[in-house]
Amino acid sequence: MRASTPDKGKYNLHVVPPLGSDHPNYLRISSPALVIWGENDALIPLAYTQIFANCIKQSEVCIIPDCGHVPPLEQLDALNSAVYKFLG
Numbered sequence: 001m002r003a004s005t006p007d008k009g010k011y012n013l014h015v016v017p018p019l020g021s022d023h024p025n026y027l028r029i030s031s032p033a034l035v036i037w038g039e040n041d042a043l044i045p046l047a048y049t050q051i052f053a054n055c056i057k058q059s060e061v062c063i064i065p066d067c068g069h070v071p072p073l074e075q076l077d078a079l080n081s082a083v084y085k086f087l088g
Contacts, residue, residue, distance in 0.1 A: 026055035033059040034086040036079065038067035060086060 035052045037044075049061050062082040067075040 026052065029056045029059075031058065032086075034083065035059050035061045036071055036082060037061070037063050038069055038071055038074065039063050039065050040067060041069045043069045062086070 033056045035049055035056065037046060037049045039046065046063070049063065053059050053061050064071050064075045064078045064082065067078070071079040
């Protein structure tokens with residue numbers, strides 16, 4: 001059985017550049033956003049989730065347990081669950 005697809009016009013996927021000189025660009029994101037982070041990310045510290053959440057007005061944060069930098073490869077079920085919950 002196939003899961004229903006959410007209304008795509010309601011959401012936009014934003015692939016954002018790393019924090020740094022482009023930091024103000026995050027403030028321009030106006031659509032709802034889910035900030036997904038691996039609890040054990042060794043490349044970008046977990047503390048950055050709060051920076052993203054503060055910059056993106058309509059954001060929610062999801063920390064995936066037992067996960068590093070690549071949630072789709074490390075914890076796909078948890079990632080899918082978080083995205084489906086967010087999309088409602």
